[in-house]
Amino acid sequence: MRKPIILLIAILLIPLIPSYSQAYLELKDAYWSTPTLAFGATNTFTVEVESTYSGTLSGISATLTVFDVAGSDYSGTFSYAGSLFEGQVLVMDFDIFLPTDASASHYRAQLVIDYSADGTPLTQTMDLYVTVQGSPEVRCRLSANVKPGWPATAYLTVTNEGDGVARRVTVTVTPASPNVQTSSPIEIGTLDPGESRKVPLTLYIGDSADESVTLTATVTWLAQVGNGGQYTCTQALMVTEEPVRGLDVATNTTLLEPGKTNRVYLLVRNEG
Missing domain, CATH: 2.60.40.10 (Immunoglobulins)
Known part of the structure; x- marks a missing residue:
């Protein structure tokens, strides 16, 4: 009787394991909320994601980490108590501290989002860059x-x-x-x-x-x-001009008998 009990426990535990294979949120935009940055202070970085899921996403929480900013990592968190439906865009604000010696053009960052898709827990990771001193061309x-x-x-x-x-x-x-x-x-x-x-x-x-x-x-x-x-x-x-195309004529008769009337079939194809 032990084996059926163990099997039943395993089956019951499977839905409780978070899934990392599905991705129902799509990154739409990412930017600082102010046109200039304050160094030695906390600034707000905004990330916009869109739901591609046909059902309901809920219990959304996220952490944005900016790596190796003058030797340290800095993180901000966000949570949303409501539901998100297909096509809706969620605007997430993260408070990120920028040290006075954050002198690089841009930094590598990672966004980790936990949420439920119709009750199934999911974790999704997005890699992105955060601009500090740089500018695009x-x-x-x-x-x-x-x-x-x-x-x-x-x-x-x-x-x-x-x-x-x-x-x-x-x-x-x-x-x-x-x-x-x-x-x-x-x-x-x-x-x-x-x-x-x-x-x-x-x-x-x-x-x-x-x-x-x-x-x-x-x-x-x-x-x-x-x-x-x-x-x-x-x-x-x-x-570039297309080559001129016309009629292609071919026959399927390969043998003619001398001294007799032969019937020849011509195959005519319009290649134009």
Whole structure:
């Protein structure tokens, strides 16, 4: 009788073990709540997360830790007594102390969130960067060959060349040549220092387009602290013609008998 009892206990304990495999909260934004920071004092760092869970999230508590700030780690906590539903954004404020010698551009941080998804306990970890002295500088580049009359894909490369986190990065693409259509704006989101992202861009090039078309891309962004910025790049894209396609004619007859009337079947295919 012991084995069934032990098995029953194990089954009852399984739901009590927190799950680390599910992630129902998505990081949307992270920034300091004031445009300037006070060193040697406590500042408020805000993190916004969105629920992607179709049910109810509750019992939310979180800890944000900023690592190795002038040799020490600093943490802040947050708790929310209400429920969170799919599509809702939760704004979490963390009080973080900044020492007077916090002189680095940005610091590595980790956000640990505990919550329940319809009664199932979960723990989710998010890695991020916290800007202190740095500032983002975002650059963009377009590159592609496109074909007239066909939906084509150009590639937009967006890179944060600065030493601070760029947030709410948005790119607006405008054709500078006639007979070109595209859709914008494009939401990039957050770019960490040194991060580069390649985004596909669908274009339609009219049949009467020139041998090259020009696109202008303007990227705008905000900073975690201080001012954001804007950058514009212009790129000429070469237009390559589609090869002319016509009719393909083939026969499935391989043997002809001399002195007789032979029936030959032709296979005609329109490749245009």
